[in-house]
Amino acid sequence: APSSCDPKGSSDQGQDETAVLIYERHAEDILSRYQFGRILGEGGFGIVYERKRLEDGLEVAVKLARKPRKMQYISIPGHPAPLPLEVALLILVNNREPKVKQIIQLLDWQDELDYYIMVLERPLPCTDLRNFFSLFRGTLSEFGARLVMWQVTHASIACSASGVLHRDIKMENILINPQTLETKLIDFGCGDLLKKSAYNYFSGTREYRPPEFKTEGRYHGNPATVWSLGVLLFKIVFGHFPGPSELRVINSGAWNQPGLSHECRLLIQCLLQLDPSRRIGLEEILCHSWFQSLSP
Structure with a gap:
């Protein structure tokens, strides 16, 4: 499903032509240090290319992100000039020590007039979680689900501890190694700085949107993240x-699902509480009994 933060772009042909112009116009810029490759993805956000770093042959992904009409820049410690919001958020989460390997690493970046360019690590082999699940007819064993959810939750907690709200945790924004099930959280384009007060606007994907935004027009960052993790696990x-009827049964406390462990069912109930004050805390999720058989 598309994210509401993705502006409507021009045609694919127009995007390709714009990208070519950028390459031709900046022969000595960041792009000249990488060998040109195929398109990995494109949309309203811009285009992502596969590339190879010339100095050492490192495989990377290069994202040319189209600037929205009201481009947001923010200041962060260690950088004298304001940075594009997405770049700043990635720098904040990447600067954590020890490094969080479940979050994509920003290797380099450059600001341009209409685009900003980000060079990102490209784990191989990998695909996004949505494509991966199509190989398993849309579901995964509970053990596999637990391994994936541990990593995504760990990444979400690290974002929160870094003062970052990702706000678009979904299958398409999770890369997975199909051989090892190692995952990485990507695409902070819908994100924001995490704040204690409520947000009165939503950027992200409708299916993962917290219900309190629909009923009250506002939500808080961490409870909204907990809800999106619940939707992802479900x-x-x-x-x-x-669906609405399933959520009502889950919230009634009488929900039972054959073939699903008692611990997994309890965690889903803790995550998908319609009342945000009744949801499990983000930092408490990995302490839940469902995860106890997994070691970090």
Whole structure:
């Protein structure tokens, strides 16, 4: 599903032509240090290319992100000039020690008039979680689901501890190694700085949107992240998004699902509480009994 933060772009041909102009116009810029490769993805956000770093042959992904009409720049410690918001958020989460390997690493970046360019690590082999699940007819074993969810939750907690709200945790924004099930959280284009007060606007994907935004027009960062993790877990184990009737049963406390462990069912109930004050805390999720058989 598309993210609401993705502006409507021009045609694919127009995007390709714009990208070519950028390459031709900046022969000595950041792009000249990488060998040109195929398109990995494109949309309203811009274009992502595969590239190889000339100095050592490192495989990377290069994202040319189209600037929205009201481009947001923010200041962060260690950088004298304001940075594009997405770049700044990635720098904040990447600067954590020890490094969080479940979050994509920003290797280099450059600001341009209409685009900003980001050079990102490109783990190989990898695909996004949505494509990966299509190989398993939309679901995964509970053990596999637990391994994936541990990593995504760990990445979400690290974002929060770095003062970052990702706000678009979904299958398409999670890269997975199909051989090892190692994951990485990507695409901070819908993100923001995490704040204690409520947000009164939503950027992200509708299916993962917290219900309090629909009913009250506002939400808080960490409880909204907990909700999106609950939606993600539900979709991983059942292959579809939770519908209104399913959410009502889950919140009633009488929910039972054959074939699903008692601990997994309890965690889903803790995550998908319609009342945000009743949801499990983000930092408490990995202490839940469902994760106890996994070691970090």
